[in-house]
Amino acid sequence: MSLLVASTAGEVIVWIVWVLAGLALLVSGFAVVLFSNPFYSALALIGNLGSLAVLYLLLSAEFVAAAQVLVYAGAVMVMFLFVIAYIGERADEPFAGRRSLARVAAVVAGVALLVEIIVVIVQDAGGRLSTQAEISGAFGSPRQIGTLFLTDHLLAFEVTSIILLVGAVGGVVLGSGARRRMDDNDEEGGASAVQQPAPPEAA
Amino acid sequence: MLGPSVSAYLVLSVVLFVTGVIGVLLRRSPLIVLLALELMLNAGNLALIAFARHSGNTAGQIFALVVMVVAAAEVVVGLGLIVAMSRRRVELDVDKLSSLKG
Numbered sequence: 559m560s561l562l563v564a565s566t567a568g569e570v571i572v573w574i575v576w577v578l579a580g581l582a583l584l585v586s587g588f589a590v591v592l593f594s595n596p597f598y599s600a601l602a603l604i605g606n607l608g609s610l611a612v613l614y615l616l617l618s619a620e621f622v623a624a625a626q627v628l629v630y631a632g633a634v635m636v637m638f639l640f641v642i643a644y645i646g647e648r649a650d651e652p653f654a655g656r657r658s659l660a661r662v663a664a665v666v667a668g669v670a671l672l673v674e675i676i677v678v679i680v681q682d683a684g685g686r687l688s689t690q691a692e693i694s695g696a697f698g699s700p701r702q703i704g705t706l707f708l709t710d711h712l713l714a715f716e717v718t719s720i721i722l723l724v725g726a727v728g729g730v731v732l733g734s735g736a737r738r739r740m741d742d743n744d745e746e747g748g749a750s751a752v753q754q755p756a757p758p759e760a761a
Numbered sequence: 762m763l764g765p766s767v768s769a770y771l772v773l774s775v776v777l778f779v780t781g782v783i784g785v786l787l788r789r790s791p792l793i794v795l796l797a798l799e800l801m802l803n804a805g806n807l808a809l810i811a812f813a814r815h816s817g818n819t820a821g822q823i824f825a826l827v828v829m830v831v832a833a834a835e836v837v838v839g840l841g842l843i844v845a846m847s848r849r850r851v852e853l854d855v856d857k858l859s860s861l862k863g
Contacts, residue, residue: 569764572764573764573765575764576764576765576769580769580773583773583777584773584776584777584780587776587777587780587781587800588780590780590784590793590796590797590800591780591781591783591784591787591788591793591797591800596790596792596793596796599792599793599796600792600796603796603799603800606777606800606803607803610803610806610807613770613773613807613810614807614810616764617770617810617811617813617814618814619810619813619814619822619825621822621826622806622810622822622825622826625826625829626829629829629833630799630803630829630832630833633833634799634832634833634836637836637837637840638792638795638796638836638840641792641840641843641844642792644844644847645792645843645844645847645853660786661787663786664782664783664786664787665783665787667782667786668779668782668783668786669779671775671778671779671782672775672776672779675771675775676772676775679768679771679772679775680768687766687767687768687771687815690766690767690815691815691816691817691818692817693814693817697814697817697819698813698814698819698822702819703819703822703823703826706819706820706823707823710820711820711823714823714827718827718830721830721831721834722830722833722834724834725833725834725835725837725838726837728834728837728838728841729837729838729840729841731841732838732841732842732844732845733841733844733845
């Protein structure tokens, strides 16, 4: 009897947490798109990533939730905020300037996608969504993830390191290359424009 | 499993994905387009992890971690492009970046 009460209490708590995290997820997702100031959008995305981490915990993906908070909400968003601070806050009217046809087409495409996928989910995808697999307590633990990364998914692990290297090199090249060309233009004025034809947008 | 089934998580993930799609299609600031792209990638991650829990297979979580790495690399390159644009005094408006249009 007490076991039954405990399991119902656990069920209620999980549902409450799920509803709160889901609401926070959707509201912060809408806020990312609707804020006119990129700084506020980035802050809303941090909230979005945090509520996603809560949902990952409910799905017993502890390691992914921790990585989400550390990598995404920590490192990636700090980079975003640095860039927004660097180029200055430029608020724009969220939906101004687009032709109305493009605007309507975008909303229609989005809603069509939404309806299609929800219809598939409601139809239960041929009965495959109703039966849930049993899992052990070690499911999603760092130990299991690490073992899988170094055995079954070793190739993905190695390719990941190459992607990160390419990303780092690309970031440095894009950042420093632009500065060097601008310094040339500032110091030599018209001379550099003759030697290396600058794109028409260059100042 | 305690709590809602995989369908509920999938509906959340779809709504988040469509929010990102509409953001990418409607907003003009490249920074907000990148942020909306992150929304879409994270919606995909949520679906992957919900299916991993549903089928009791950790491979979905591995896939989600790889997606996170790809998203981080994509953000670095995208933000590098935006910084380069801002240094060349190009106006930050995706509608006006049409030099490559035939």
